[in-house]
Amino acid sequence: NAGVTQTPKFQVLKTGQSMTLQCAQDMNHEYMSWYRQDPGMGLRLIHYSVGAGITDQGEVPNGYNVSRSTTEDFPLRLLSAAPSQTSVYFCASSYSSGGNQPQHFGDGTRLSIL
Amino acid sequence: KQEVTQIPAALSVPEGENLVLNCSFTDSAIYNLQWFRQDPGKGLTSLLLIQSSQREQTSGRLNASLDKSSGRSTLYIAASQPGDSATYLCALRSNDYKLSFGAGTTVTVRA
Numbered sequence: 001n002a003g004v005t006q007t008p009k010f011q012v013l014k015t016g017q018s019m020t021l022q023c024a025q026d027m028n029h030e031y032m033s034w035y036r037q038d039p040g041m042g043l044r045l046i047h048y049s050v051g052a053g054i055t056d057q058g059e060v061p062n063g064y065n066v067s068r069s070t071t072e073d074f075p076l077r078l079l080s081a082a083p084s085q086t087s088v089y090f091c092a093s094s095y096s097s098g099g100n101q102p103q104h105f106g107d108g109t110r111l112s113i114l
Numbered sequence: 115k116q117e118v119t120q121i122p123a124a125l126s127v128p129e130g131e132n133l134v135l136n137c138s139f140t141d142s143a144i145y146n147l148q149w150f151r152q153d154p155g156k157g158l159t160s161l162l163l164i165q166s167s168q169r170e171q172t173s174g175r176l177n178a179s180l181d182k183s184s185g186r187s188t189l190y191i192a193a194s195q196p197g198d199s200a201t202y203l204c205a206l207r208s209n210d211y212k213l214s215f216g217a218g219t220t221v222t223v224r225a
Contacts, residue, residue, distance in 0.1 A: 004157075033213075035215075040123075040217055041217055042118060042203065042205075042214070042215030042216050042217045042218070043158075043203075043205075043213075043215040044215075045212055045213065048212070058212065059212075090157055090158070092158075100145075100146050100163060100165050102148060102160040102163050103158075103160065103205075104160070105150075105157035105158040105159070106157050107155075107156055107157045108155075108156070108157055
């Protein structure tokens with residue numbers, strides 16, 4: 001049982017490049033979400049999904065796309081990287097979007113945009 | 115919009131002292147409140163989850179309280195140890211099922 005797995009752990013991009021951050025969970029969780037964490041700020045929700053085929057925007061969705069074709073995977077795509085997207089990105093999952101289920105987090109992807 | 119504040123941003127205590135970490139929030143219409151621990155370079159580990167209808171939760175040396183009327187939660191860690199050094203974050207799940215996080219309190223326990 002690996003929990004929530006994020007790849008890559010580190011990435012450096014040039015402005016304008018695109019890339020996909022991978023997130024996979026093996027706990028059969030319905031609810032998955034992406035956050036970014038910046039210094040001195042709390043985690044901010046980018047996008048979330050309440051099940052396969054269903055996604056919605058969070059607090060800071062601009063510049064990011066997501067899809068949820070399977071229960072296990074929830075990739076985050078940066079369309080055209082900008083220096084403002086330099087951050088640590090966390091993927092999280094829980095058994096359901098409602099209820100009192102704790103969220104499980106991956107170890108993060110540290111992304112630098114030059 | 116839910117605003118979550120954690121004060122102080124950093125705290126240093128000698129080993130054995132009890133820790134008191136504060137979390138305040140502006141909207142009392144919450145579903146639950148969760149306390150997390152984050153070690154450097156790592157993800158978040160859930161410590162305690164308090165449902166909206168509960169006043170406190172306990173796990174070992176950890177105790178978390180919730181007072182919705184005053185918009186406050188407190189995490190108590192008894193008899194702190196160097197291994198308790200980490201950043202502690204609180205997060206509130208609102209009734210639209212989204213989490214709002216505080217910026218965290220970084221704790222250093224000196225041996």
